[in-house]
Amino acid sequence: MNELLPHDGIDALAAYADKHELFDLFESITARMVIEKPDDAIQFMIEQLQKPETPAIIMIGPPTAGQGPISEQLALHLDAVQICTGRLLATAIERQTSLGSQARPYLERGDYVPDNIMLGLVTARLQDPEIALRGYVLEGFPRTKQQATSLIARGYLPSRVIVIEVPDETIVQRQTQLRIDPLTNRLYDSEPDNPTVRARLIQRHADTEPAVRSRLAQFRRHVTGVLSVFDKTKVRRIAFPKGVPDPPEEAVRTVVGEVTRGRVSRAPRMLKAVVAGLPGSGRTTVADMIAREFDVVSVSPRSVLLEQLSIGALDNSDIAAHINAPENAPDTQIVPLIVARLKRDDCTSRGWVLDGFPTTRAQADLLREKGILPNRMLVLRASPETCQDRLQKRRRASGASAAEDEEIERRVQGGAKFRTELQQAYARPRAVSRQGRGDVARACVSVIQEIEADDAVEGAEMVLDRIRAAMIRGGNASFSVKA
Numbered sequence: 001m002n003e004l005l006p007h008d009g010i011d012a013l014a015a016y017a018d019k020h021e022l023f024d025l026f027e028s029i030t031a032r033m034v035i036e037k038p039d040d041a042i043q044f045m046i047e048q049l050q051k052p053e054t055p056a057i058i059m060i061g062p063p064t065a066g067q068g069p070i071s072e073q074l075a076l077h078l079d080a081v082q083i084c085t086g087r088l089l090a091t092a093i094e095r096q097t098s099l100g101s102q103a104r105p106y107l108e109r110g111d112y113v114p115d116n117i118m119l120g121l122v123t124a125r126l127q128d129p130e131i132a133l134r135g136y137v138l139e140g141f142p143r144t145k146q147q148a149t150s151l152i153a154r155g156y157l158p159s160r161v162i163v164i165e166v167p168d169e170t171i172v173q174r175q176t177q178l179r180i181d182p183l184t185n186r187l188y189d190s191e192p193d194n195p196t197v198r199a200r201l202i203q204r205h206a207d208t209e210p211a212v213r214s215r216l217a218q219f220r221r222h223v224t225g226v227l228s229v230f231d232k233t234k235v236r237r238i239a240f241p242k243g244v245p246d247p248p249e250e251a252v253r254t255v256v257g258e259v260t261r262g263r264v265s266r267a268p269r270m271l272k273a274v275v276a277g278l279p280g281s282g283r284t285t286v287a288d289m290i291a292r293e294f295d296v297v298s299v300s301p302r303s304v305l306l307e308q309l310s311i312g313a314l315d316n317s318d319i320a321a322h323i324n325a326p327e328n329a330p331d332t333q334i335v336p337l338i339v340a341r342l343k344r345d346d347c348t349s350r351g352w353v354l355d356g357f358p359t360t361r362a363q364a365d366l367l368r369e370k371g372i373l374p375n376r377m378l379v380l381r382a383s384p385e386t387c388q389d390r391l392q393k394r395r396r397a398s399g400a401s402a403a404e405d406e407e408i409e410r411r412v413q414g415g416a417k418f419r420t421e422l423q424q425a426y427a428r429p430r431a432v433s434r435q436g437r438g439d440v441a442r443a444c445v446s447v448i449q450e451i452e453a454d455d456a457v458e459g460a461e462m463v464l465d466r467i468r469a470a471m472i473r474g475g476n477a478s479f480s481v482k483a
Helices: 007-019 022-036 041-050 067-078 085-094 098-109 115-126 129-134 145-153 168-176 195-200 209-229 249-260 283-294 301-310 316-322 331-342 345-350 361-369 384-397 402-414 418-426 457-471
Strands: 056-060 081-084 136-139 160-165 179-181 186-188 235-239 272-276 297-299 352-355 376-381 447-452 477-479
Touching: 007 022, 022 041, 056 067, 056 209, 067 081, 067 136, 067 249, 081 085, 081 115, 081 129, 085 098, 085 115, 098 115, 115 136, 115 145, 145 209, 160 209, 160 249, 168 209, 235 249, 272 283, 272 418, 283 297, 283 352, 283 376, 297 301, 297 331, 297 345, 301 331, 331 345, 331 352, 331 361, 361 418, 376 418
Parallel strands: 056 136, 056 160, 081 136, 160 235, 272 352, 272 376, 297 352, 376 447, 447 477
Antiparallel strands: 179 186
């Protein structure tokens, strides 16, 4: 490969593959080929490429945890078809189909319906042409490892598996409070004001504590085996310690955020990342974590200035003016130093992460002219007030005077335009020419992700966890996390 392409050609090819997610595309097609074993592999690949990408979501959670309303709203948001196994069973029993008649006695006893019956009901629904056009959100299935294995063997590969986690005690408390009016079949989770109705209320057998705990025990017994069948990179766990809220709008937003975020990618790539944010947003902490965990070289304006100072390459007065506020260093001084550092062997062989540079479109353009283009940009969102407060605490902890607060405020306010500048420099252009093509002359960053970093100090580890998750995802996304 190296003999056929020059080094910059390899970089350009890698950037193209990263931008268009070619690795993930071929991984997906190869997985379907292994399952379906087509006679004409080339024609099969052509057909797969022509198919529209539709959501294939599986939602798993404890019985009566509240995932039903979430899956319904998620399907509406994605314009996909909701497939609820409870509804499939009820319809089959009502129509007295063969599978419905077989399932009825199990439901009446409160037992799991056998795998072959459930698989027949679900796969029949998944074969509907509407599913092929719109995709699906499947709720309540699979419930056993055998069901999950059989589902995949039939070619149904989920793009995301959402696991709703609610403590057993929360479910037991909520479910055992339910009462039903046998006259109207209306369920109540609290006592009604009408004394006549209140006197009629009874508790269903399915809502008694032994019955609820039995269902939960069955779920816990099987869920680990179910999840072991699926690709771990596609599984998302969402915890609701106090139960799914009613109404579930906030829970729906959380799930929608997980589903619509960039996919997790196993694509091999050399990381060339920029960590952007206001001074005090946590850029250096994040860059150091990325360098440590992904074995890349961390580079910053401050580090290159310190290096030049240590070897005596720069006049000490130049360094002193900018060492604590490197964003003020003139581009004519700092850009050549950054470029030279990124072109050293360790950076070209291992990859790099740039801490807080570039901050302007002019700097980004100068880097691009020298052949430096990141393939990922992480934007840390933190308010100016938070950043200013952090910097002031650091200065005072080091013995600096409060008189330097004005300087800190100027630094933070001066960096407030970085987001707009970098969007203009690196984001994909939206304008389309008469020929139907965008500004193809300007290379863009493959992945731009925003991470909420406006947390208290005790939330720093949570932010780093979200950064770790973001670093293995493809696609542009926005990640929010609160301490």
